[in-house]
Amino acid sequence: MVKSTLNKNKYGYFFIAPFIIGFLLFGLYPVLNTIGLSFTNTTMMTSHAKFIWLDNFKALFADEMFIKAMGNTWLLWLLNFIPQLGIAMLISVWFTSTRLKIKAIGIWRVIFYIPNLIMPAVVAALFFSLFSYYGPVNQLLVRAGLLPDAIDFIRDRTVMRSLVVFIQWWLWYGQTIIILMAAMTSISVSVYEAALVDGANGWQMFRFITLPLIKPVMIYILVTSLVGGMQMFDIPYLLTDGRGSPANAILTNNILMYMKFRSSKGHIGAAASVGILVFIITSFVALLIFYLLRDKDAVKKANGGKSNA
Amino acid sequence: MKKISIIFSVVLVLAMVLSACAKTPGEKTVLNVWSFTNEIQTMAIAFEKDHPDVDVVYTMIPMTNGEYQTKLMATLGTEDVPDVVALEAAFVKSYVESDFLADLKSLNADVKKADVYPFVTEVGTYDGVLKGLSYQATPGALFYRRSLAKKYFGTDDPVEMQKILGDMDKYTAAAAVVKEKSGGDTYMVASNGDFMNLFYANRAQPWIVDNKLTVDPMVNKLIEVAKTFRDNGYEAKATQWQEGWFAGMNDSLVGADGKPKQIFSYFLPTWGLPYVLAPHAASADGTKTTAGDWAMITGPLPYQWGGTWLGVMKESKNLKLAKEFIRFCTLDETNLTNWATGVYTNEYLKAIDPNTPEGQSQAAGDFVGSKVVVEKITAGFDNSELSKFLGGQNSYGAFALAAPSVNARLMQGSDDAIQRAFNDPLASYLDGKITEEEMWKTWKDAVHNEFPDLIIP
Numbered sequence: 204m205v206k207s208t209l210n211k212n213k214y215g216y217f218f219i220a221p222f223i224i225g226f227l228l229f230g231l232y233p234v235l236n237t238i239g240l241s242f243t244n245t246t247m248m249t250s251h252a253k254f255i256w257l258d259n260f261k262a263l264f265a266d267e268m269f270i271k272a273m274g275n276t277w278l279l280w281l282l283n284f285i286p287q288l289g290i291a292m293l294i295s296v297w298f299t300s301t302r303l304k305i306k307a308i309g310i311w312r313v314i315f316y317i318p319n320l321i322m323p324a325v326v327a328a329l330f331f332s333l334f335s336y337y338g339p340v341n342q343l344l345v346r347a348g349l350l351p352d353a354i355d356f357i358r359d360r361t362v363m364r365s366l367v368v369f370i371q372w373w374l375w376y377g378q379t380i381i382i383l384m385a386a387m388t389s390i391s392v393s394v395y396e397a398a399l400v401d402g403a404n405g406w407q408m409f410r411f412i413t414l415p416l417i418k419p420v421m422i423y424i425l426v427t428s429l430v431g432g433m434q435m436f437d438i439p440y441l442l443t444d445g446r447g448s449p450a451n452a453i454l455t456n457n458i459l460m461y462m463k464f465r466s467s468k469g470h471i472g473a474a475a476s477v478g479i480l481v482f483i484i485t486s487f488v489a490l491l492i493f494y495l496l497r498d499k500d501a502v503k504k505a506n507g508g509k510s511n512a
Numbered sequence: 513m514k515k516i517s518i519i520f521s522v523v524l525v526l527a528m529v530l531s532a533c534a535k536t537p538g539e540k541t542v543l544n545v546w547s548f549t550n551e552i553q554t555m556a557i558a559f560e561k562d563h564p565d566v567d568v569v570y571t572m573i574p575m576t577n578g579e580y581q582t583k584l585m586a587t588l589g590t591e592d593v594p595d596v597v598a599l600e601a602a603f604v605k606s607y608v609e610s611d612f613l614a615d616l617k618s619l620n621a622d623v624k625k626a627d628v629y630p631f632v633t634e635v636g637t638y639d640g641v642l643k644g645l646s647y648q649a650t651p652g653a654l655f656y657r658r659s660l661a662k663k664y665f666g667t668d669d670p671v672e673m674q675k676i677l678g679d680m681d682k683y684t685a686a687a688a689v690v691k692e693k694s695g696g697d698t699y700m701v702a703s704n705g706d707f708m709n710l711f712y713a714n715r716a717q718p719w720i721v722d723n724k725l726t727v728d729p730m731v732n733k734l735i736e737v738a739k740t741f742r743d744n745g746y747e748a749k750a751t752q753w754q755e756g757w758f759a760g761m762n763d764s765l766v767g768a769d770g771k772p773k774q775i776f777s778y779f780l781p782t783w784g785l786p787y788v789l790a791p792h793a794a795s796a797d798g799t800k801t802t803a804g805d806w807a808m809i810t811g812p813l814p815y816q817w818g819g820t821w822l823g824v825m826k827e828s829k830n831l832k833l834a835k836e837f838i839r840f841c842t843l844d845e846t847n848l849t850n851w852a853t854g855v856y857t858n859e860y861l862k863a864i865d866p867n868t869p870e871g872q873s874q875a876a877g878d879f880v881g882s883k884v885v886v887e888k889i890t891a892g893f894d895n896s897e898l899s900k901f902l903g904g905q906n907s908y909g910a911f912a913l914a915a916p917s918v919n920a921r922l923m924q925g926s927d928d929a930i931q932r933a934f935n936d937p938l939a940s941y942l943d944g945k946i947t948e949e950e951m952w953k954t955w956k957d958a959v960h961n962e963f964p965d966l967i968i969p
Contacts, residue, residue, distance in 0.1 A: 247585045247586070247588055247589075248585070248588070248606065248610050248612075249610075250589075250611075262964060266957070266960070266961065267957055268957045268958070268960075268961050332755075335751070335754065335755065335756070336749050336750065336751070336756060337750065337755060337756035337759065337765065337766070337767075337768070338755075341768040342766075342768050342770070344768070345768035345769050346768070346769065346770060350768075352768070353767065353768035353769075355749060355943050357751075358939060358940055358943040358945055359945065360945065443936075444577055444935065444936060445577035445578070446577075446932070446933070446936060446958070448935075448936035448939075448940075449936060449939070449940050449945060450936065450937065450940045450945060450946050450950070450954055451954060451957075459961070462961060462962075463961065464582070465578060465581065465582035465585065466929060466961070466962040466963070467581070467603060467606050467925060467926055467928060467929040467962060467963075468606075468962075468963070469585045469586075469588075470964065473964065
């Protein structure tokens with residue numbers, strides 16, 4: 204073997220440089236800048252800003268709108284995520300099952316995934332028109348005799364929340380199915396065959412083979428969905444008046460942040476503090492998920508190995 | 513519909529940006545103009561006729577949910593700041609009171625010459641410095657359907673109708689008559705939004721007095737009237753600026769049960785006639801039109817609503833040209849005359865710029881801010897298309913009588929934010945979804961969110 208006189212190691216740095224530069228510029232700098240801003244009373248309509256320590260955060264916790272937005276965000280995320288994971292799991296199990304042998308999986312996958320390709324803005328506009336007071340849903344229900352009179356759905360908090368939940372679920376369940384199916388198909392068939400030979404039933408195979416083996420993927424889905432859910436913005440923003448109407452029912456963290464930013468003075472300092480709190484909460488919960496779903500066997504084995512040595 | 517228009521305009525803006533990039537950066541000086549409707553684009557094209565060496569790049573961003581204000585604010589102090597900005601009445605003050613607009617004192621002589629209504633310059637002035645000018649004056653009116661008036665009140669004569677609808681109690685009583693005689697199929701008014709500017713304009717004190725949020729008794733009166741209209745079924749429960757509201761203008765409003773519904777009257781100001789009512793008087797399928805069936809009166813309360821001011825951004829690299837653009841749009845006698853009398857047709861604009869979008873034009877009838885022009889052209893409206901639209905009534909003459917009484921005393925930079933924050937709580941309260949107490953609280957929380965330093969009682 205001839206040892207190359209050329210040190211090729213440095214080329215690696217060249218190849219990762221674009222990402223690193225991009226990340227520092229568009230990833231790290233905005234984050235640090237946001238943290239900095241959250242301690243000031245910067246507005247966009249004036250040029251001078253003061254360092255005000257934690258006043259922005261104090262104001263937030265005293266502000267019922269923030270508490271409400273935080274509650275709404277969690278509610279809307281949980282209500283769409285739990286059925287999303289459940290239904291995606293069920294469909295994935297069916298479609299990867301070697302016993303059911305469903306045909307044309309590719310076509311089904313496309314059908315499940317298509318909602319995800321539609322722009323949220325379009326979906327929101329569509330649902331807004333459908334459910335408006337003089338819209339088709341009211342016309343259909345009244346003319347079919349299901350409702351005595353038209354209902355102002357847009358003003359109904361439960362209806363609007365349900366719509367947000369449904370749209371979020373409908374947009375994202377296909378994505379979850381694709382990831383889950385990929386994880387399930389990567390499990391070796393021989394494991395299932397061995398279980399069959401041992402007399403395991405469908406549930407047991409799911410519980411003791413599928414579930415443990417797709418755990419890393421589950422963590423991925425949970426964390427990405429959490430991050431996305433805590434930043435829920437476009438659907439609730441576009442569905443009504445962009446202020447979380449009716450009566451703040453679909454006001455989320457990010458809408459509140461945006462409202463602070465676009466208030467007539469442009470309070471970006473206060474807006475940044477909302478962003479920082481969302482960041483802290485998301486990080487904390489994500490770490491909690493990692494901790495709770497950690498591979499306990501692996502930890503035990505690692506410890507056991509050490510003591511033997 | 514409004515969401516679609518947002519998407520559409522975003523696409524439009526993108527297309528404009530792209531087409532602007534495609535242009536060779538030749539000898540033409542580029543003037544960037546931003547607005548929230550496409551009306552000023554007409555003047556921008558007309559401006560290019562007088563200034564062939566100038567390329568006005570026009571950007572339209574809607575303000576349905578405040579997108580325009582946000583976008584404009586985000587560009588302040590950056591490279592992307594436009595030269596000329598359009599500022600709507602609801603937020604013009606926040607810019608006039610800021611340091612971002614250039615002094616327009618070089619136009620003072622022209623302002624005098626055009627004899628601009630004092631209200632227009634008052635709004636554009638802060639600390640004695642003129643920073644914004646408008647091409648319009650915007651007194652309000654009540655527009656009603658002549659055929660329905662005849663049917664329910666036996667007359668469609670504006671003088672008689674003003675007697676019947678002359679104050680809020682009479683208007684409410686008339687609403688009851690309309691409902692009873694129509695069996696509930698004709699509504700007095702389409703949305704609760706129609707009332708808002710009417711009452712806001714008649715407040716005795718502005719929203720903020722000594723840094724304290726102030727609720728004028730007129731606001732309470734607004735809630736009371738809106739609630740009466742909602743609970744008694746005098747109001748069609750449409751939402752202002754949305755499908756149902758527009759459908760009422762051309763008689764194509766259909767209840768959920770399939771029954772046709774009619775709207776008796778709309779509260780609209782000067783600009784509402786050529787921009788809102790007239791363009792929507794024919795239904796989308798062209799089968800129904802209400803043109804010729806309208807009349808206008810002062811209505812229960814005199815008021816003023818809206819208006820677009822123009823300002824020059826201080827950081828503009830073409831200050832002189834930008835100021836000339838403002839002079840042309842707001843003070844130039846020829847331009848204002850052309851603007852108000854319907855000279856700017858699509859063909860006229862296409863002759864200047866072949867790339868003029870289809871449908872871009874200015875119909876006759878916008879009420880201009882220069883008294884000199886108003887006096888000169890009023891008589892011309894006696895037999896115009898617009899007076900045919902109003903069944904022979906000269907709207908221009910009526911607005912000319914109302915314009916001098918408009919004042920700017922109440923206007924503040926915070927109006928837009930405070931009034932926007934009130935829309936949803938009020939609508940939820942009217943619909944019975946929240947109590948009156950919750951309505952005030954929701955509103956005050958939202959105002960506090962906008963103005964953290966404001967004292968809110």
